[in-house]
Amino acid sequence: MEIQVAAVPGKPSFDKLRVAILGSGNIGTDLLIKVLRSEYLQCGAFVGRNLSSPGMAKAMSLGVTVSSESISYIEKHPGCCELVFDATSASDHRQHAPILERMGKIAIDLTPAQVGRMCVPSVNMRDCLEASNVNMITCGGQASLPIAHALQLSQAEIDYIEVVSSIASRSAGPATRRNLDEYIHTTEKGIKAFSGSHRAKAILNLNPAQPCINMQTTILAKVENPNIPGLQEALKKVLEMVQAYVPGYQVIVGPLIENGRIVTMVRVSGLGDYLPSYAGNLDIINCAAIATAEEFARNLRRPVQSV
Amino acid sequence: MRSILISDPSLRDGNHAVQHSLTVKQVAAYCDAVDAAGVPIVEVGHGNGIGASSLQLGESSATDGDLLKTAREHLPHSKLGVHMIPGFATIEKDLKPAIEAGVDVVRVAAHCTEADITERHIGYAREKGRTVYGVLMMSHMASKEMLAEEAQKMESYGAEGFIFMDSSGHYLPEDVTERVKTLRSALSVPVGFHAHNNLGMAIANSVAAADAGAEMLDGTARGFGAGAGNAQLEVLIAVLERLGYKTGIDLYKVLDAADLAEKELMKVVPTISSVSVVSGLSGVFSGFLKPVVRAAQQFKVDPRDIFFELGRRKIVAGQEDIIIEVASDLSKKLTGAR
Numbered sequence: 001m002e003i004q005v006a007a008v009p010g011k012p013s014f015d016k017l018r019v020a021i022l023g024s025g026n027i028g029t030d031l032l033i034k035v036l037r038s039e040y041l042q043c044g045a046f047v048g049r050n051l052s053s054p055g056m057a058k059a060m061s062l063g064v065t066v067s068s069e070s071i072s073y074i075e076k077h078p079g080c081c082e083l084v085f086d087a088t089s090a091s092d093h094r095q096h097a098p099i100l101e102r103m104g105k106i107a108i109d110l111t112p113a114q115v116g117r118m119c120v121p122s123v124n125m126r127d128c129l130e131a132s133n134v135n136m137i138t139c140g141g142q143a144s145l146p147i148a149h150a151l152q153l154s155q156a157e158i159d160y161i162e163v164v165s166s167i168a169s170r171s172a173g174p175a176t177r178r179n180l181d182e183y184i185h186t187t188e189k190g191i192k193a194f195s196g197s198h199r200a201k202a203i204l205n206l207n208p209a210q211p212c213i214n215m216q217t218t219i220l221a222k223v224e225n226p227n228i229p230g231l232q233e234a235l236k237k238v239l240e241m242v243q244a245y246v247p248g249y250q251v252i253v254g255p256l257i258e259n260g261r262i263v264t265m266v267r268v269s270g271l272g273d274y275l276p277s278y279a280g281n282l283d284i285i286n287c288a289a290i291a292t293a294e295e296f297a298r299n300l301r302r303p304v305q306s307v
Numbered sequence: 308m309r310s311i312l313i314s315d316p317s318l319r320d321g322n323h324a325v326q327h328s329l330t331v332k333q334v335a336a337y338c339d340a341v342d343a344a345g346v347p348i349v350e351v352g353h354g355n356g357i358g359a360s361s362l363q364l365g366e367s368s369a370t371d372g373d374l375l376k377t378a379r380e381h382l383p384h385s386k387l388g389v390h391m392i393p394g395f396a397t398i399e400k401d402l403k404p405a406i407e408a409g410v411d412v413v414r415v416a417a418h419c420t421e422a423d424i425t426e427r428h429i430g431y432a433r434e435k436g437r438t439v440y441g442v443l444m445m446s447h448m449a450s451k452e453m454l455a456e457e458a459q460k461m462e463s464y465g466a467e468g469f470i471f472m473d474s475s476g477h478y479l480p481e482d483v484t485e486r487v488k489t490l491r492s493a494l495s496v497p498v499g500f501h502a503h504n505n506l507g508m509a510i511a512n513s514v515a516a517a518d519a520g521a522e523m524l525d526g527t528a529r530g531f532g533a534g535a536g537n538a539q540l541e542v543l544i545a546v547l548e549r550l551g552y553k554t555g556i557d558l559y560k561v562l563d564a565a566d567l568a569e570k571e572l573m574k575v576v577p578t579i580s581s582v583s584v585v586s587g588l589s590g591v592f593s594g595f596l597k598p599v600v601r602a603a604q605q606f607k608v609d610p611r612d613i614f615f616e617l618g619r620r621k622i623v624a625g626q627e628d629i630i631i632e633v634a635s636d637l638s639k640k641l642t643g644a645r
Contacts, residue, residue: 162362164628169421177424181397201361204394208420208448209621218628220362253632258605261362265632 016042017297023087024048024055026173030274040297044080047073089175090182107133112186120145121291122241139281140165141190143217148195150238154230158197160222166205168212171279215280221262245291310553312523316350323354323533323594327367331377338381344560350388351378358396375408388412393424416442419449422457429464441466447477455493468497476505476587480515487519499523502538505587509538528568534593536577541565585611589618602634
C-alpha cells in the first residue's frame with residue numbers, strides 16, 4: 001500500500017535530485033533526515049516492508065511519501081527517483097542491484113554487499129561518479145579508510161593493517177547484527193584497496209554500556225621503519241577533508257608507536273539526526289553516502305537556482 | 308549420582324597466559340595426556356577463539372588450522388572443541404575450515420547482552436551436524452533476568468546447551484547459584500559454567516553451579532587461563548568426586564596431565580597476582596592482564612588505576628585498544644598535575 005502525504009511546502013523540487021530510500025531501519029531513517037536537509041537532494045519515496053516501524057512513523061510525520069512494498073514500489077513508480085539509497089541488508093541488496101541497474105537508477109549501497117564500486121568520499125569520490133552502483137563499504141570502513149589511506153601516502157610499505165571498531169549496542173539494528181560476517185569481509189577488502197596493505201583484519205565490538213559509548217575505531221599498522229612525522233602531515237590533510245562531511249570525526253590518540261605497531265584512534269560523534277550522537281557509526285556512513293549523492297546531483301544537474 | 312560434563316579449555320584459555328604462543332608440539336603432548344584421562348571435551352585455539360589472532364588481542368604463533376589438525380590427531384577419544392566470537396571470526400574464514408578440520412563441538416560466544424549476533428553461526432554449525440553450545444561472556448555485567456533472556460535467544464537459534472562465563476572472576480558463590488537457578492527455569496537445554504579465579508572463588512563457584520543444577524563445567528590444568536586462571540581442572544575433578552558427582556575422568560591420569568601441563572605448557576603457574584585481584588574486583592575481562600601491565604609500563608601509570616577506569620567505563624572483552632587510550636589519558640592527567 002501507499003500513503004500519499006502533501007508535499008512539504010518550500011523550495012521547488014525540480015532542481016534537486018530525486019532520491020528514494022530503501023529500508024526504514026536506523027540507517028534509512030537517519031538518511032531521510034539528512035536528505036530533507038540537503039540543498040541538492042529531495043526524497044521521492046521512503047520504502048520498507050512495515051508501515052508500523054518507528055522509521056515509517058517518522059517519515060510520515062515528516063510528510064514524505066512512504067510505502068511498504070519495498071523495491072516493488074520503485075519498480076511500479078520509476079519516476080519517483082533517479083538515485084536509490086539501499087539501507088536494507090547485504091543479501092537484499094544483491095537482489096535489488098540488478099533491478100536498479102535495469103531501471104537505470106544510480107544505486108548507493110549502504111550494506112556490505114560488495115556489489116558496486118567502493119567509495120570513501122575523502123579519497124576517491126570523483127572516481128565513483130562514473131559507476132552506476134557505489135558501495136559505501138561499512139561504518140568501520142568509513143572511519144578507518146581515510147587513516148589507512150594516509151598510511152599509504154606516508155609509509156614506504158605496509159605489511160598489515162587491522163581495524164578495530166567499537167559501537168554502542170543500541171546503534172546496531174537487526175540487519176547490522178545479521179551482517180557481522182559481511183561487515184568483516186567488506187571492511188577487510190576496503191583496507192587492502194585503500195591502503196595497499198598486504199594483509200588486513202577487521203574486528204567489531206558491540207558495547208552495551210549506558211550512557212552509550214561513541215563510535216570509536218582503532219587503526220593498528222605493522223610497517224617497516226615507521227615514519228610518524230610523515231603520517232602526521234598526511235593525517236592533517238585527510239582530517240580536514242573528512243571533517244568537511246563528518247563534522248564529529250576526530251583523532252583522539254596518536255599516531256604513536258606502541259608494542260611495535262603504529263596506533264591511531266578516532267572517535268566519531270554523530271550529528272544526532274535520528275539516533276543520538278553516540279551513533280557515530282550510523283552518522284559516518286550516512287554522511288559519506290549523502291556527500292556522494294550530492295556530488296552526483298551536482299554532476300548531473302545544472303547548479304541549483306535560488307527562487 | 309549426577310553426571311557433570313567437563314570441558315577442558317587449557318589449550319584455548321591458557322593461550323592468554325602465554326601470549327597465544329602455544330605450539331603444535333605442546334598441543335600434541337597435552338592432548339595425548341587428557342585423551343588418556345578421559346576428558347570429554349578439549350578446547351583448542353587462540354585465547355579468544357578461532358579467527359581471533361590479531362594485533363588487538365595478540366597474534367598466535369601457530370595457525371588455527373595447524374593447532375586443530377594436531378589436536379584432532381591426538382584426540383582419538385575426546386571431542387575437539389572450539390570457541391568462536393562473531394565480530395572476530397566469520398563462518399567463511401574460520402568456522403568452515405575448523406569444521407573441516409574435524410571439530411566436534413562449537414561454542415559460539417558473545418558479550419552477555421548481545422546473543423543475537425550468534426544466530427547465523429549457531430545455525431551454520433548445527434547444519435553441519437556439530438554439537439553447538441551458546442556462550443555468554445562477562446556475564447556479571449547482565450542481571451540474571453537479562454542473562455536468561457539472552458540465553459533463550461541462543462536456545463531458539465539451535466544451541467544444545469548454554470554456558471555462562473565469569474570472564475572477570477568477579478562472582479561469589481551465591482551470585483552463581485542464583486544465576487544457575489534462573490537459567491535452569493528459563494531453558495530446556497543444559498546449563499554450564501566457566502570460572503575465573505581472580506577472587507579465589509573459581510572452585511567454590513563451580514561447586515555452587517553444580518549444586519544449583521549446572522550440568523557442564525570448565526576446568527583447566529593448574530588453572531591455566533587468562534588473568535588469575537580458571538577453575539583448576541584436577542582439583543575440580545577431585546572435589547566433584549568427593550561431592551559424589553560423576554565426571555568419567557580418571558583422577559590419576561588427570562593429575563598426570565596437570566603435571567605435564569605445568570612442565571610443558573606454562574612459563575609460570577597461574578597465580579592470583581595483586582593486579583588480578585583488582586581486575587576481578589573491577590569486573591574487567593581477565594584477558595586484559597598482560598596488555599594492561601604492558602601499557603602501564605609504557606605510559607608510567609599504575610595498572611590498578613587502568614583496571615578501575617576500564618571497569619568504570621564498562622569496557623567489554625575485545626576492546627583491548629581502549630587500554631592504550633585509558634593509559635595515555637591517565638598519564639596526561641599525571642603530567643598535567645605536576
